[in-house]
Amino acid sequence: MCDWIPSLKRAALALVIVATGLMPALARADDRTFRLSVPDALIETGLMKHLLPRFSLKTGVRIELVPEATEAEITLSSGKGRPVFSDSKTTWHLRLHAQDHAGAARFADWLNSEVGQRTLTSFEVDGTAHYTLPDAVEEIDGAVQFEGNAVRGRALSVRHCGRCHVVSEDNRMNAIGSTPSFFVLRAMSDWDVRFQSFYALNPHPAFTQIAEVTKPFPIHQPPPIIPVEITLDDLEAILAYVSDVAPADLGAPLVHQ
Template sequence: MRFVLLCLSLTLTATPSWSQEAIGLAAPAEVSDSGLLQHILPRFSLKTGIRVIADESGAMSLTTVPPGDPVFARDGVIYHLSIEDNPRQDRFREWLLSDIGKRTVESFAPQQGAAFSASLEIATTDEAPVLQGDTALGEELSMTHCGRCHVIGPKNRMNGLGSTPSFAVLRAMPDWSDRFQAFFALNPHPAFTQIDGVTTPFDPERPSPIHPVEMTVDDLEAILAFVSVISAADLGAPLQHQ
């Protein structure tokens, strides 16, 4: 009899407590519709006994811009988690940033679209001067010429290719200026890019495989000016271990 009571006591002690009210987590539609939350939230709750549910008016929120901790990314868009001053919410944040949380995110295989990545590395950038140029024109040219492959900003965040970095991620790289100034010489751009007076015309026998990107040096300077004023992506924080 004592053995049975002891086993019952140990079972009750090891079982997570579900008595506390659930914490709501608001997320963009593309995250909610992907099924990611249905994958990670029950696993966190089972591990900790803290219920977190998807809720548009939740106390915690996932957004595509800071503030908040960058927790995972998809298609070049980085999602940030914002929480209140609450120990249970902080526990969820710590779990999502831990090795276990990251593996849980990356183990999810969506039925449609690219997978989510939680392997965000730290990016440190030096302060760079704002380049002179027409930033408004630069944004327009970026959308026209580069937006078919790269995520330029919120306006086309759902249209970029998953295999190409967003402008915000490129801006976070220490050599971002060099990359943009010489982009036409970096693969795969030479195959379809022409800079008036700079690049060699296409060989008639080897035409551009896609509709060519054609611009002037002034156009490129405007794009550089635009990129110099956009916010660099925060690519992550050091892992926190419990």
């Protein structure tokens, strides 16, 4: 009469085992997104649109902006926390509330890294740098390093970028003369920021897709040429290659917009 009870127990045990097995995967998924609480005054400057896509492009971690005083893994405010950047009126502080959240911790570390600081200080409003680093307004020096495979990055650069840019001595005669070479781009002080965010700089958005980062092309606006389709790992490899490219000797300091 109660033969179904052992079967029910076995089914329940199986569900527990399955759920337990899924927990690490769910935890990993949670580590790929977190909430960032930011005041409206900071959002209105446009800094978040400049900053967050570049971090997500680099790491694959997505950030959800939430209003001030909302529960979040990280808070940017003028109150308590670690000072990370300043404008003419305010020093902005970061508080990491979720110390065990890998994605949030990575963002906090990135903001304090050389690449993160370059990204912050390269943000401009009306052509003028808007933010400086607390107690350190001078330009950041030192070589930027990337973890990708530079050999693979060279091959990817030739395949995807070489249609327009001179990316090495081998394709010098096959590129479009009006586009800057990798050697010239490498000579710019913010070359690393430019390459990390190239997908957002014209004309690239019209034909570039980065997996899990960019939105699909609108149906009514197909790419005008064969699209460039790469992954974050591909981009990391390209960045590693470009970091090894010798900057062009342009004589006087390069002035650019």
